[in-house]
Amino acid sequence: MTASGVQVNTLTSATAAASEGSQVQRMAVDWRSGETRRTPAVMSAIANLKGGVGKSTTTVMLADGLSYFYGMTVLVIDLDPQANSSQMLLTERGVQAASDQGKGAHHLLAEFVAGRPASAAPFIMPNAVSLEELRVAEEQDERRGWISILPSHPQLRLREMGLEEDWYSRTGTPTSLAKSLTDYFRTAFAPLETLYDVILIDCPPHLSPLARAGLALSNVYITPTIADSVSTWGTKQFSEWIGTHVAPDLAERNFVLITRFRDTRYARQVASDLRDVYLKDRWFGPTIPESVHVLNAMDRPAYDSYNTFRGKYGGVKQDVRRLAERFSDFLAQRTGSTWQKIRD
C-alpha cells in the first residue's frame, strides 16, 4: 500500500505478470500449419492527428474486449501526456500512485535522458484489470486474459520538452530525436514482445518525437475517427503523413473505427463516404455509438473497484464484442494467426 492508501502493484514485475498468464494465453494457431504457437505481440498504434476522436476510449475498449473474449494478454502503452487511457484504467489516484512508485512512460523517458540501459519492464503496472471475471479467474490461478499498462502522466510532456530543448541545442533535429527514441524503445520493449499478445500504443494527437517513436514501433495502425467533415479531413492528413514517413503500405495495416456516432442522416452519409470513397481500401471496425454507457464505462469508480463485463459496458457490450472480433480478424489477416474465443 502507498501512503495514499492505494495498492497499485500486486505483482513484483511486469515480466512475472505476463509470463504467469502465458500458459493459458498461447492460443495463436498458425493458419497454414494448424499448429498452436506463440507469436510476437502485435504492436498497434491507436492514432489520429485530430484530438477528441476517441483514441483512449478505443484503447480501453480493445484492451477489455481482447482480454475478455479472447483471453489475450494485453499491454497498454500510454504515450499521451493527457494520460486519459491511464486514468480510465487506473483512476486519477492510481495514475498518481503509480508515478509515485516510479512507474510510467515519463520514468522510462528519464532513463533515456540519463543514458541508462533500455528496459521497459520496471516501469510497467502489471495490473490494470477492472473486469470482475478476469480478477476472479486470476484469484483462482486460472488467468483468462490480462491487462498491464505503461501509464502516462502529465509529467511526460514536460520531460519531453526538456529533452527537446537539450537535444536541439546540441544541433539535434526532431527527426534524429524521434529515431533515437524509436531505437531506445525498440530495445526496451523487445523482451516484452513474447510475453504479450497485443501491445496497444495510445498516441497523442500530435507529432512530437515521442509520438513519432510510438508510430514507428507499430505494426498496425488503429484510426478512430468521427463521422463529420473535419474528422474526415484529419484522417486524410494522418494517412498522408504516416504513408509518407512511416508506413508506405498503410492501407494494408490500417484499422479504422468510426466512434461517437450519432445516428443522423448527415452522420450516416459521412460514414458511408468514409467507407466507400475516402478510406475504401481499409479495414473497418464496428461503428461505436455516442452513448452514456461508453462514458460511464470509462469512469472507474476507484482503483479497487471491479465490474462485470456486462455491468461495465451495459448497452454497448455488443459493440465492444464486435470490436474485439473484428480486430482479431484484422490481426489474423495481418499475422496469419487466429485466436480462439473463450467467452461469448
Added chain:
Amino acid sequence: MAEDPRLTPADYLDRFFDELRLEVRSNPKLAARLVKALGGNVVFADEAKADVANPYALAASGSKSRFYSVFATMKPSQVKRVMRENNLATSVDMAGKNVSQLIDMMFERATSKVSERRSSVF
C-alpha cells in the same frame, strides 16, 4: 402567445405557477435546481432524497457529519442507487455491504474524486 382577454394578469400568471407547482411536486430534481437557483434551504422528503442528494457536492463541502446525516436516513436501496448513478461503485463493489459500509465507501470515494478533480489553484 397571445394574451387571453378573459383572464386578469394575476389569473394568467397563476396558471403558470400552478403548472410549476405540479411539476415540482412530481420532479424532485427540478425542485432541487430551482431551490438552488433561488439560494434557499429546504428539507426534502425521504423518498425524494435519493433523487437530489449530490455526494460530490456534499463531500466538497468538507463536512463529514453533514454527508453522513444526509445518507444515513436513506434505505440501502436508495444509497446503492445514489452510488451507482454517481459512478461511485459498481454492483460488484456493493455486494454484501451494509448501509454503514456503503456510506463509508461513498464518502471515501467521493472525497477522493473531488480532491483529484478540483484545481488546487482556485
